[in-house]
Amino acid sequence: MIQRAVILSTGDELTTGKVVDTNSNYLADKLHEVGIDLVAVITVGDVPERLEWAWRSAMGMADVVISTGGIGPTADDLTTETIARITGRRLIRDEATVEHMRRIFSSVGRPMPENNLKQADFPEGAEIIPNPLGTAPGFQLPVMDGERITHLVVLPGVPREMKPMMENWVIPWLRDNRGTDTVFAVRIFQTFGISESGLDQAVAGLIKPEEGRVAFRASFPQISLRVTVEGRPGEAERRLEELAERVRAKVGHFIFAEGDASMEEVVGQLFTKRGLKLAVAESCTGGLIGHRLTNIPGSSRYLKADFVTYWNDMKSEVLGVSADTLAKHGAVSEECVREMAAGARKRAGVDVAIATSGIAGPEGGTPDKPVGTVCVALDSENVTVSRRYQMRGTRDWVKLLTSQVALDWLRRYALELPIAESQLFRR
Amino acid sequence: MIQRAVILSTGDELTTGKVVDTNSNYLADKLHEVGIDLVAVITVGDVPERLEWAWRSAMGMADVVISTGGIGPTADDLTTETIARITGRRLIRDEATVEHMRRIFSSVGRPMPENNLKQADFPEGAEIIPNPLGTAPGFQLPVMDGERITHLVVLPGVPREMKPMMENWVIPWLRDNRGTDTVFAVRIFQTFGISESGLDQAVAGLIKPEEGRVAFRASFPQISLRVTVEGRPGEAERRLEELAERVRAKVGHFIFAEGDASMEEVVGQLFTKRGLKLAVAESCTGGLIGHRLTNIPGSSRYLKADFVTYWNDMKSEVLGVSADTLAKHGAVSEECVREMAAGARKRAGVDVAIATSGIAGPEGGTPDKPVGTVCVALDSENVTVSRRYQMRGTRDWVKLLTSQVALDWLRRYALELPIAESQLFRR
Numbered sequence: 001m002i003q004r005a006v007i008l009s010t011g012d013e014l015t016t017g018k019v020v021d022t023n024s025n026y027l028a029d030k031l032h033e034v035g036i037d038l039v040a041v042i043t044v045g046d047v048p049e050r051l052e053w054a055w056r057s058a059m060g061m062a063d064v065v066i067s068t069g070g071i072g073p074t075a076d077d078l079t080t081e082t083i084a085r086i087t088g089r090r091l092i093r094d095e096a097t098v099e100h101m102r103r104i105f106s107s108v109g110r111p112m113p114e115n116n117l118k119q120a121d122f123p124e125g126a127e128i129i130p131n132p133l134g135t136a137p138g139f140q141l142p143v144m145d146g147e148r149i150t151h152l153v154v155l156p157g158v159p160r161e162m163k164p165m166m167e168n169w170v171i172p173w174l175r176d177n178r179g180t181d182t183v184f185a186v187r188i189f190q191t192f193g194i195s196e197s198g199l200d201q202a203v204a205g206l207i208k209p210e211e212g213r214v215a216f217r218a219s220f221p222q223i224s225l226r227v228t229v230e231g232r233p234g235e236a237e238r239r240l241e242e243l244a245e246r247v248r249a250k251v252g253h254f255i256f257a258e259g260d261a262s263m264e265e266v267v268g269q270l271f272t273k274r275g276l277k278l279a280v281a282e283s284c285t286g287g288l289i290g291h292r293l294t295n296i297p298g299s300s301r302y303l304k305a306d307f308v309t310y311w312n313d314m315k316s317e318v319l320g321v322s323a324d325t326l327a328k329h330g331a332v333s334e335e336c337v338r339e340m341a342a343g344a345r346k347r348a349g350v351d352v353a354i355a356t357s358g359i360a361g362p363e364g365g366t367p368d369k370p371v372g373t374v375c376v377a378l379d380s381e382n383v384t385v386s387r388r389y390q391m392r393g394t395r396d397w398v399k400l401l402t403s404q405v406a407l408d409w410l411r412r413y414a415l416e417l418p419i420a421e422s423q424l425f426r427r
Numbered sequence: 428m429i430q431r432a433v434i435l436s437t438g439d440e441l442t443t444g445k446v447v448d449t450n451s452n453y454l455a456d457k458l459h460e461v462g463i464d465l466v467a468v469i470t471v472g473d474v475p476e477r478l479e480w481a482w483r484s485a486m487g488m489a490d491v492v493i494s495t496g497g498i499g500p501t502a503d504d505l506t507t508e509t510i511a512r513i514t515g516r517r518l519i520r521d522e523a524t525v526e527h528m529r530r531i532f533s534s535v536g537r538p539m540p541e542n543n544l545k546q547a548d549f550p551e552g553a554e555i556i557p558n559p560l561g562t563a564p565g566f567q568l569p570v571m572d573g574e575r576i577t578h579l580v581v582l583p584g585v586p587r588e589m590k591p592m593m594e595n596w597v598i599p600w601l602r603d604n605r606g607t608d609t610v611f612a613v614r615i616f617q618t619f620g621i622s623e624s625g626l627d628q629a630v631a632g633l634i635k636p637e638e639g640r641v642a643f644r645a646s647f648p649q650i651s652l653r654v655t656v657e658g659r660p661g662e663a664e665r666r667l668e669e670l671a672e673r674v675r676a677k678v679g680h681f682i683f684a685e686g687d688a689s690m691e692e693v694v695g696q697l698f699t700k701r702g703l704k705l706a707v708a709e710s711c712t713g714g715l716i717g718h719r720l721t722n723i724p725g726s727s728r729y730l731k732a733d734f735v736t737y738w739n740d741m742k743s744e745v746l747g748v749s750a751d752t753l754a755k756h757g758a759v760s761e762e763c764v765r766e767m768a769a770g771a772r773k774r775a776g777v778d779v780a781i782a783t784s785g786i787a788g789p790e791g792g793t794p795d796k797p798v799g800t801v802c803v804a805l806d807s808e809n810v811t812v813s814r815r816y817q818m819r820g821t822r823d824w825v826k827l828l829t830s831q832v833a834l835d836w837l838r839r840y841a842l843e844l845p846i847a848e849s850q851l852f853r854r
Binding site for chain 2: 014021022024027030031032038041043057061215217280284286290291293294297298303304305306308311318347361395396399
């Protein structure tokens with residue numbers, strides 16, 4: 001019966017501040033999703049007596065200890081040895097693992113160094129956890145202390161190896177061993193355009209505590225909403241789908257994705273599906289919208305060009321913004337961004353163009369147009385929309401939030417929704 | 428005598444995976460710099476018995492325990508109470524702190540909620556650590572256990588409040604109480620264009636272990652080199668400057684900055700100082716170079732425009748790349764990027780332009796031009812340079828590395844150095 005966990009994170013790179021421990025955050029999130037109570041995270045460097053203290057402390061408090069790091073081939077990789085010592089197990093070499101490692105090395109045309117062999121040594125009684133993306137597997141070792149069993153789960157420290165092992169092996173195993181016949185069904189909604197408290201209010205009363213758990217996670221500029229339902233297999237998913245319907249009906253198109261997709265991914269899917277072509281004209285965002293769009297593989301199918309016209313003469317010369325508009329309204333005006341968007345659309349010969357201009361700060365603000373003043377426009381054959389917003393925050397926040405608004409407008413355009421429906425800003 | 432530390436990180440947001448614990452990384456880095464040995468990091472949620480276990484374990488192992496979080500005004504903020512309970516101290520209200528908090532609330536025109544008063548309660552014997560950016564101060568409490576003294580240092584969890592308290596108060600206090608009359612002098616060199624092993628080789632033998640400590644930190648795409656010297660005040664700095672001179676003489680212009688500056692900051696400083704104007708033409712980087720340049724406040728002084736010509740017809744129409752070049756050499760060719768750079772420079776009327784074109788992947792590779800093939804060109808009145816590179820890694824790595832190469836070329840151009848001197852790539 002696995003209900004309480006301790007995470008153990010090891011390595012000198014953590015205790016000397018060289019590396020941020022993102023593994024523990026990932027594991028904490030996954031454990032929370034599975035419904036396992038995380039008692040503590042303990043981090044120590046590669047020092048035998050500290051490792052021993054950490055393992056003993058962890059084993060005293062938890063039904064499962066999940067460890068990352070310390071199973072590489074070098075002398076300062078001490079995890080397996082430490083476990084063997086404190087549990088009194090001997091180490092047994094696993095020949096299948098040796099074979100697997102030799103194959104990996106020969107596939108890249110190198111002989112396997114002898115010290116790699118220790119990665120094939122496991123404490124007696126351990127169950128091997130395959131590592132599809134690396135040389136060294138992990139293992140799971142049940143340890144008895146009187147009536148109590150503590151399971152030791154040992155994973156590598158490299159995130160790209162650790163995560164698939166967690167997802168393919170450890171999480172299903174944890175679900176099977178939680179000691180109840182219930183499972184957790186989880187749905188994540190990605191939202192934008194509504195504040196955390198607005199979302200909280202919208203959802204309040206929608207889901208009763210006995211029906212499911214609701215959690216928010218703000219990761220600027222978007223806010224995700226996670227709904228978790230505990231129940232019997234099949235039944236939990238059915239009840240979750242019912243709750244998800246209520247959330248969708250209430251939160252509507254502030255939800256831009258279900259699951260982990262980013263706004264630029266969603267825009268990419270919609271533009272690909274609808275065969276729409278796109279151009280961007282940026283001033284204050286300085287290339288960030290183009291950068292985000294082109295982070296998506298295949299974005300060359302729908303993005304033709306991004307004109308970052310940082311100086312006013314470039315706005316005129318490249319996008320055809322009139323000297324009159326610039327003189328009368330300035331570059332940060334709805335008039336200017338409308339002309340930028342129209343100019344970009346025409347120049348690139350595309351279906352739709354989006355434009356931004358604003359004062360990202362920290363300098364350049366005026367009483368009329370303080371730092372954080374941002375104008376956005378979208379231009380297409382049938383629709384032209386523009387808005388002026390007042391944002392708060394540092395230069396990078398203003399840039400990021402503006403880019404998110406612009407991408408959200410593109411999503412709404414492709415879905416034929418009202419374009420500028422954010423509740424985040426007041427004029 | 429403070430030599431060993433434990434960091435204690437508290438809060439349910441950490442044990443449920445809502446937030447990545449970047450505070451502990453920051454503190455570990457600072458402790459390492461001061462020369463204090465970090466024994467462990469312990470993270471627990473807001474649960475009384477777990478907090479108590481964490482504090483007792485930490486106090487048993489360290490001369491100083493640095494805690495973040497748990498000193499807010501709400502019921503789940505338990506740090507001060509926990510310390511009072513396990514050390515047997517009573518809590519005393521500090522009237523100066525009450526006064527300070529009332530002033531902050533009245534300055535924003537709000538009455539202070541009664542529950543905030545608990546933030547003015549400190550264990551008897553505590554020394555208050557001022558919090559210039561927030562309501563709640565921290566404190567330092569020395570606790571005797573026989574002959575041994577352990578110092579408990581309590582800081583808020585909000586990074587923007589915690590960091591100045593650490594820098595202004597805790598670090599100087601730690602330096603004063605390390606129990607030696609020596610200090611650590613530290614210099615950080617930011618490098619690009621040389622691999623970690625190349626840098627290691629260059630520096631090997633340059634600095635003897637008894638002269639100073641050398642550490643590398645790779646944070647893609649740059650590698651920093653940290654030199655630390657321990658010695659008496661004044662003397663340590665002098666010896667460090669001597670070692671720094673050796674590093675500069677050996678590593679040369681692969682060092683793009685000393686201290687924490689980014690490549691785009693350095694480019695900004697150089698272009699501002701020299702009054703140079705700049706344009707960018709991007710294909711595979713998709714706006715990332717413009718985005719990075721415009722992250723720097725004041726970048727509108729030197730960046731006029733960034734033309735992200737993602738489609739070939741845009742390269743021709745906007746930048747004047749000839750149909751012949753595209754037909755004969757393709758968009759990913761030195762010929763094409765040279766014409767892109769020349770076209771961007773002419774169009775924007777600037778001193779220098781930089782251009783990129785490549786195959787960021789995961790699709791679009793051919794036997795001749797596999798994924799990771801990238802061409803970069805720089806064009807100015809007197810100099811035109813282009814190179815073809817073969818990069819490795821995912822789409823975002825190829826984009827990021829290409830942008831770093833481009834920015835490095837701009838730096839080298841402004842410094843009148845040879846442009847394309849990277850040792851990172853082989854054709």
